[in-house]
Amino acid sequence: MGWLTNLHNRTSIFTKVLVANAVIVVVGTVTTVTVATHVWHDRAAEPIVAVLFILAGLAISMGVNYGILRLAFRPMFALQVTLDRVRRGDFSARAPEVAGDPDIARVIEIANLMLDRLAEHRQAVASQVIRAMEEERKRIARELHDETSQSLTTMMVNLDVIEKQLPDPSDELAGRVRLTKEIAQRTLDETRRLMFDLRPSVLDDLGLVPALRWFVNQRVVPRGLQVEFQASGVDQRLPEELETALFRIIQEAVTNTVKHAKAKRVSITLQREPGEIRAVVQDDGHGFHPVHVVSKDDKDRGLGLFGMQERAALVGGTVRIDSGPGRGTTVSVSVPDRGRGRVAGG
Ligand SMILES: Nc1ncnc2c1ncn2[C@@H]1O[C@H](COP(=O)(O)OP(=O)(O)OP(=O)(O)O)[C@@H](O)[C@H]1O
Ligand SMILES: [Mg+2]
Incomplete structure (x- = not known):
C-alpha cells in the first residue's frame, strides 16, 4: 500500500x-x-x-x-506562477482574478489577501528597522562628537602645551610628544570620517544639497571619478525624513557606482518639480542585470538595492533601476513633495 x-x-x-x-x-x-x-x-x-x-x-x-x-485549472496554474514570482523576490505579483468557479476564485482571493498582508508586514518591519538604524547612527555619531572627538581635541591641546615647554625640541622626549600628537590627529580625522559615514552633521545642519556636495567631494572625487552634480529648486529645507531618504538613496547609488561599475563618470541630478522631487544617478559603467540580482538568494544578496526601495517606499516614493550589461546604470528616484519645508541652513 x-x-x-x-x-x-x-x-x-x-x-x-x-x-x-x-x-x-x-x-x-x-x-x-x-x-x-x-x-x-x-x-x-x-x-x-x-x-x-x-x-x-x-x-x-x-x-x-x-x-x-x-x-x-488555468487559474490554479496562474496562482502557481504568481507564488513562484513572489518566492523569487517580486513582492508586487498578484494572481489574476477569475470568474465562473467560486471555489477557485475564493482560493485566489485569499492568496492575494495573504500577499497584501505579507507586503504590509514586510514594509512595516523594514520601516521600523530603517528608523531604528537611523536613530542608532545618530546616537553613535553624537557620542563620537561629544565624547571621543572632544577628548582627542583636549589631548592635542595639552600635548601642544607640553611640547612648547620642553627644554630641548630635538631630544627623544620631544620626538615622542610629536609622534603622540600625530597619532591623536590621525585618530581625530578617522573619528570625523566615521561620524560623517554614520550621520553627516551637515545633513542635519545645512540640508540635502550641501550634504551631497560634501559626500561627493570627500568620497567620490578622490576615487578618480568625474562627477557632475546639479540641483534645482531645492534651496529650501525639506522635511527631515525626505532629506534622510533621498540622501541615503543617492549615497547608495553613487557608492555602488564607485564599488561595482568601473565607470569613468557619474552624474547626479536633483530636481524639485510640482508635487514631486526627482533624483537621477547615472553612470557610464559596465551595468548589470537587475533581475538577476533580485532573484539571488537572500544570503548572496547585498542590502543596498533592497534598502533603496524600502527607504523610498517609507516616504511614499519609488525607485527605478535601469541597467544592462554594457550600457551603464541609471537609478531614478521619485518622492512626493510634502510642501515647502524649513529654510536651508536653519
Ligand atoms: N552602478 C552599478 N554598476 C554595476 N553593477 C551594479 C551597480 N549597482 C549595483 N550593481 C550590482 O548589483 C549588486 C547588488 O547591489 P547592492 O547595492 O544591492 O549590494 P552591494 O553593493 O553588493 O552590497 P551593499 O550595498 O549591501 O554593501 C552589486 O553586487 C553589483 O553586482
Ligand atoms: Mg551597494
Missing part, C-alpha cells in the same frame, strides 16, 4: 482528475462497444474496425477531456 500512498502524494490534482476521467471514458467506451457488438451480433463489423473505432473514440474523448481540464 505504501507505493499507492507514495503515488498519491506525488501526483498533482490535475493528473488525478485527468486519469480518473480517462478511466471513466475507457470503461464507458469499451462497455458501449461490447454491448453494441452483442446486440447487433449479426451485423458486427470486422474486429479490426471495432478496435480502430474504439481507439479513435478514446483519442477524441481524451483530447477533449484534457482541453477542458487545462481550461478549468
Whole structure:
C-alpha cells in the first residue's frame, strides 16, 4: 500500500482528475462497444474496425477531456506562477482574478489577501528597522562628537602645551610628544570620517544639497571619478525624513557606482518639480542585470538595492533601476513633495 500512498502524494490534482476521467471514458467506451457488438451480433463489423473505432473514440474523448481540464485549472496554474514570482523576490505579483468557479476564485482571493498582508508586514518591519538604524547612527555619531572627538581635541591641546615647554625640541622626549600628537590627529580625522559615514552633521545642519556636495567631494572625487552634480529648486529645507531618504538613496547609488561599475563618470541630478522631487544617478559603467540580482538568494544578496526601495517606499516614493550589461546604470528616484519645508541652513 505504501507505493499507492507514495503515488498519491506525488501526483498533482490535475493528473488525478485527468486519469480518473480517462478511466471513466475507457470503461464507458469499451462497455458501449461490447454491448453494441452483442446486440447487433449479426451485423458486427470486422474486429479490426471495432478496435480502430474504439481507439479513435478514446483519442477524441481524451483530447477533449484534457482541453477542458487545462481550461478549468488555468487559474490554479496562474496562482502557481504568481507564488513562484513572489518566492523569487517580486513582492508586487498578484494572481489574476477569475470568474465562473467560486471555489477557485475564493482560493485566489485569499492568496492575494495573504500577499497584501505579507507586503504590509514586510514594509512595516523594514520601516521600523530603517528608523531604528537611523536613530542608532545618530546616537553613535553624537557620542563620537561629544565624547571621543572632544577628548582627542583636549589631548592635542595639552600635548601642544607640553611640547612648547620642553627644554630641548630635538631630544627623544620631544620626538615622542610629536609622534603622540600625530597619532591623536590621525585618530581625530578617522573619528570625523566615521561620524560623517554614520550621520553627516551637515545633513542635519545645512540640508540635502550641501550634504551631497560634501559626500561627493570627500568620497567620490578622490576615487578618480568625474562627477557632475546639479540641483534645482531645492534651496529650501525639506522635511527631515525626505532629506534622510533621498540622501541615503543617492549615497547608495553613487557608492555602488564607485564599488561595482568601473565607470569613468557619474552624474547626479536633483530636481524639485510640482508635487514631486526627482533624483537621477547615472553612470557610464559596465551595468548589470537587475533581475538577476533580485532573484539571488537572500544570503548572496547585498542590502543596498533592497534598502533603496524600502527607504523610498517609507516616504511614499519609488525607485527605478535601469541597467544592462554594457550600457551603464541609471537609478531614478521619485518622492512626493510634502510642501515647502524649513529654510536651508536653519
Ligand atoms: N552602478 C552599478 N554598476 C554595476 N553593477 C551594479 C551597480 N549597482 C549595483 N550593481 C550590482 O548589483 C549588486 C547588488 O547591489 P547592492 O547595492 O544591492 O549590494 P552591494 O553593493 O553588493 O552590497 P551593499 O550595498 O549591501 O554593501 C552589486 O553586487 C553589483 O553586482
Ligand atoms: Mg551597494
